[in-house]
Amino acid sequence: MINAWSLAWEALNGTMDETFPIQHEDDGLDYEVDMSTIDDQYAHHFAPIEKMDYEPKRAHFYKYHEEDILKDIEEYVSGTYKGHYTGNSHEYRNVQTLDLMASKDLASGFCQANILKYGSRYGNKDGKNKKDLMKVIHYAMLLLHFDGHYGEPSIPTNDFEQMP
Numbered sequence: 001m002i003n004a005w006s007l008a009w010e011a012l013n014g015t016m017d018e019t020f021p022i023q024h025e026d027d028g029l030d031y032e033v034d035m036s037t038i039d040d041q042y043a044h045h046f047a048p049i050e051k052m053d054y055e056p057k058r059a060h061f062y063k064y065h066e067e068d069i070l071k072d073i074e075e076y077v078s079g080t081y082k083g084h085y086t087g088n089s090h091e092y093r094n095v096q097t098l099d100l101m102a103s104k105d106l107a108s109g110f111c112q113a114n115i116l117k118y119g120s121r122y123g124n125k126d127g128k129n130k131k132d133l134m135k136v137i138h139y140a141m142l143l144l145h146f147d148g149h150y151g152e153p154s155i156p157t158n159d160f161e162q163m164p
Contacts, residue, residue, distance in 0.1 A: 004109030011117030014124065076134040077141070102146060102153065111143040 002020075010016040058067065101107040118135040122128060146153050 004112055007109065007113030008116050011113055012120055014120065016113075016117045072130075073134065073137055076131075077138050080138065098142070107146040107153075108143060111139045111146060114139040115143065 007016070007020075010019050098107055098110070101110050115136050118132045118139070122132040122136070125132075144150060
């Protein structure tokens with residue numbers, strides 16, 4: 001049985017990618033295309049990605065590039081929603097692997113393990129790779145969600161059309 005500790009062990013030892021490789025079969029679909037603009041028949045299955053509904057706070061006293069970093073994080077996280085692994089049939093297109101983990105109470109441990117993985121990988125694989133740090137921040141944001149820091153985490157339902 002895989003648990004957070006075994007995932008953390010793999011992450012700390014740098015063997016996560018070998019032990020648990022991400023496998024993705026090409027299903028011939030182009031996930032970078034905004035499908036809602038192609039055909040009315042498909043528009044209700046593919047909602048366009050919308051801009052954030054808030055105006056970020058700007059502090060006049062930032063001195064460590066925080067404003068630039070926050071902008072990069074927002075762009076990175078928004079961009080990840082075009083590339084997540086989802087189901088193959090149309091009714092499951094919006095169901096991400098993380099949704100399935102959440103349904104089995106595994107999401108929190110998965111997020112913690114990935115924070116360790118990408119945090120320990122930074123500087124060791126591909127040098128000081130900015131993307132590794134973006135992943136650490138994104139998984140930390142997800143962990144804030146799954147551990148209930150912003151209210152009770154949402155649980156996927158059978159109404160997949162309503163999922164983000």
